[in-house]
Amino acid sequence: MTGTAAHDPHDPSGRRIVVPGGARLAFTFDEARVEACEGETIAAALLAAGRQVLRTTERRDEPRGLFCNMGVCFECLVEVDGHANLRACQTVVRAGMRVRTQRGFGYRDAAAELGE
């Protein structure tokens, strides 16, 4: 059950408990391609891909990751398709989704994108 699957292309970080079958999809995180299982959250998919830092903070520029994993703490905020402040632990991945590390308040260059 706890098979070491570090070599498995579907589990590059070896974080999966069971190497999943089932439907897969791909999205990007900071331009890098990430594979995910259908129905899982951004946080779960990124952690499975070995990506632990989801945002950096506004005042101290410190990294933050998953904390409560139930939508309460707002620590896992990421930018999704140009929109800031999405909770990675509550947002389900979709194929082709563009996810980015949120820097501070986010919307660093979205003002141009959204304001046209």
Place this chain on the structure above:
Amino acid sequence: MIRRKVVIVGAGPAGMSAALVLAQAGVRPTVLDENPRVGGQIFRQPPPGSPAAAAAPKDASARHGAELLRRFEAARARIELLNEAHVWGVFPERRLAIGNQGGWQVVQPEHLVLATGAYEYTPPFPGWTLPGVMTPGGAQSLVKTWNVRPGKSVVVAGTGPFLLVVARQLHAAGVEVEAVVELARRSEFLRHAPRLLSAPGLLFEGGSYLRELKAAGIPVLWGHVVFAAGGAEGRLQHVSLAPCDAEGTPDRARARTLETDTLAIGYGFVPRVELAQLAGCELVFQDELGGWIPRTDENGEASVSGVWVAGDGGGVSGSVVAELEGELAGLSIAGRLGLLDAATLAREKEQRLARLAPLRRFRAALDAVYRVRPGLARLAEPDTLVCRCEELAASEVDPAIGFGGHDFRTLKVMTRLGMGPCQARMCWPAMMRRIADRTQKSCADVGPSRFRPPVRPTTVGDLVQLIPFEDQADAPAGAGR
């Protein structure tokens, strides 16, 4: 605006049980839940097709949850269920503002059941914001629901029997559990042993977890506290822990360090009372039940007539109690609606209350052992963030306490503590205790935080678009995305 007889917020054990009782009594309750699938935090279901469910160890609680979910599914035709529905506000007369599918709607029930559950309590300590530090429930959900290990190794710390559950599940998932660090001291069990025997089944379950951990070579360090976490390049690498006194103050001279990439740390749970507060329900402070809770009668009706509270949202007592409280609220509402005759109602209620009594005695004994201690309020050092959202260090907030910021509103104005998106859920339970500790006041005097709508993420654009309230009862849960 849409009117409904009964709306239940939250589809965990309390909400599901309330719905089942009401459906049985002949009223079609509306259940709103923010997750894609019912179950709540404790019985959270993995997405369809995920191997996570099969991999999770089956204990008595999991089996019981599966049975509850099966009963709920069987009654689905008699229950109106809206998944991914976010109740972000309660306006006067029990009008609920519900965000759903990028719009919103207002629904007014005759009876509102708040079964909103609880979240974990983690008071600040140096290093607690490093990625890799998370709550035990957060780590549990990763392995149980999402088929992902939080890390290669883990230290499970804090207080409460839940730590044992999580340690066992992480171990089973192939995570190296370095230790379970438990604030309570083993000797304290003996003192409360007679009361703990009021629920022998639950006591036995806890004992079997301990034996399993022992067999796996996982040390359980009683009377210890994690007082710092450290790392480099934004990753957790080690945690510092030490034996502590009865107040929870670590003896740093006897400290030691464990290497690990994950720390799962939590000191019990905090009831989610934001909707109750918005509904105008009176809150009272009950430390042993997790802090501020709505005042209710024995049936769960709050100080606002027609608003009912069931489960951990009304005081943290666990899923077995939550289920009974949900049934009790459901029965009482059915009685109020004239669907149960007085004799049946009295009999059914009596049955639940009789089962609740020993469970509550057991719970009270547990709470006495696994209590939050004042030493935890002093773990934050000057540079430790005490408000994660606004990134406020203790050294920025403590002076404001000295200047008279002894309540939520004043401290918020003076420092911005609690101004962030979590609406003080993370900072206030700990800051309230820190203020109490520094000013020699009681938490009841310091007071609760003040929630404002929206208490669930809502955009300006969401509010522009009113959506029709669709009856999704006959659609599969989460369909239509």
Place this chain on the structure above:
Amino acid sequence: MKHPDVLIVGGGVIGFAVAHELARRGLAVQLLDKDLPGRATSASAGGLWPVGEAVGLGCGVIYQATQAAARQATGELAAGEECHDGILPAPFRDLLVASNALFPALARELQESAGIDIEFRVGGGLIFAVYEPREQEYVDRVTQALPASCRLEQLTPEEAWKIEPLLTREIQGAALLSGEHQVNPMLLAEGFKRAALRQGAEFHHDTRVTALRRVGERIVGVEAEGEFFPAGTVVNAAGAWSGELARTAGLHCPVFPVRGQIVLTQALPRAMNACLSTSGCYIAQKLHGEVLIGSTTERVGFDVDVTPEGIAGLCKGAVRALPLVRYVHIKRVWAGLRPGTSDELPILGPAPGIQGYVNATGAFRTGIVAAPLTARLVAQSLLGEPTDQPIEPFLAARFGAPEPAPAA
């Protein structure tokens, strides 16, 4: 403190400003307050828009629109008919402009004496967005009515977008009031409070004043929590509640609550240079990045509930003016009660024929910008000194005797 020189009723920005002013003049000051939900200070945008508010281009636009809609609904005003045009009398404008001019020095003073940064920041001014010809006509009228000393500049859409690039493409033009700025209203009140405390003023929180005590033609103190608090002079700074308070001594101070609902967004990177005002809402980005969307103007008594309709209306107005905010998360919404008056002017100074009593109320939409000078006028009036600005236009006497109560 027994028998202070002055007892102030009400712990909003005006009450604290007056306490600070009197305490620093060496008077023994006591302030009684019960923290009631819906204080106007906490529901203020903190916009310092002296000219904008005096000519109805600030929050007044929304008030006028609401009033007109109400009158049309009740048949008092035929559709299309012009209602009261929102340009308030020159003495009021002068009061606001002079009060506004005190802010830079005040900010320094409160920082030094109380350690509070009131977040006074000079920004890009106040821009009124013109969507319709009717609004352009109004701006033209305002331009003519203003003296040269007031900076109002009419802008083409292109000029407006240059200042505020995210402003909607929908505008026909704009008016810029470049002298208008912002503070944090809660910190302003806190700053006055702390400075006053340092000067020896005394505050009693959780002390709800239920009545003035009148002996003959003199107010001798107040009743609070079943106790008598004697004082040399009582200042009525009870905001939306001050009319009720005055009535307990048979005094006429016609203040009514005007509810304002407010929406505050999550913090954004700097997206706005100026404050924006439209007939649907006003929008200001505060120092820490949150965008404040205000504010309804509703006469619904002392009801401080937020309503779905109220906030939806504000959000619609904001999305129209600044399409970017559509995607921004809301941090919180709340409501406060402004102390409204029928002529939109404050009520300051003594009550006719009454000793030992001074009004400091009726600030309506302008309590924040007016607070520094209001405090001075009230202190000067109380001490019998000449006032910095004429106080006569603001005396309660202008309302004459109370109207007889309508038959039940």
